[in-house]
Amino acid sequence: RIGRNGQLFRCYKFRTMAVDAEQRLADLLANDPEARREWATMRKLTRDPRITAAGRFLRLSSLDELPQLFNVLRGEMSVVGPRPIVSSEGEMYGRYIHDYCRVKPGLTGMWQVSGRNGTTYRRRVALDVYYSRHANLGLDLQIILKTIPAVLKADGVY
Secondary structure, eight states, X not given: OBOGGGOBOOOOOXXXXXXXXXXXXXXXXXXXHHHHHHHHHHSSOTXXXXXXXXXXXXXXXXXXXXXXXXXXXXXXXXXESSOOBOGGGHHHXXXXXXXHTTSOOEEEXXXXXXXXXXXXXXXXHHHHHHHXXXXXXXXXXXXXXXXXXXXXXXXXXX
């Protein structure tokens, strides 16, 4: 994943997707125009054939993020910040990638408490840029407090 100052790091997560996830995604996007539109806008799928049954539970409960505590302890991530992105997502940020790289990625952030999967990817970038430019202890505390009910309600999670 891309971290602070553009440094790449190994982001720990529980596996929630099938081993052939990339092929499943390619097949779906090639054959389903509605899924292709959803992917182009959200970079998420409402009915994602890549996610396993156990993975669905892990995602709904947000337990798939638990291993990222190791990344926090190693100093690669923070508790609050933009969600860590893979290198290919960097292009989605365009000229705003520098804002993303200004702060450490976080376990939770503005996107998670502002609609999560119900927002467009463009909105996610805007939230990350806003956080990067306005990060402070008060904002972090607000996000942490909003994260608790969002996780308990599985708010915005498919």
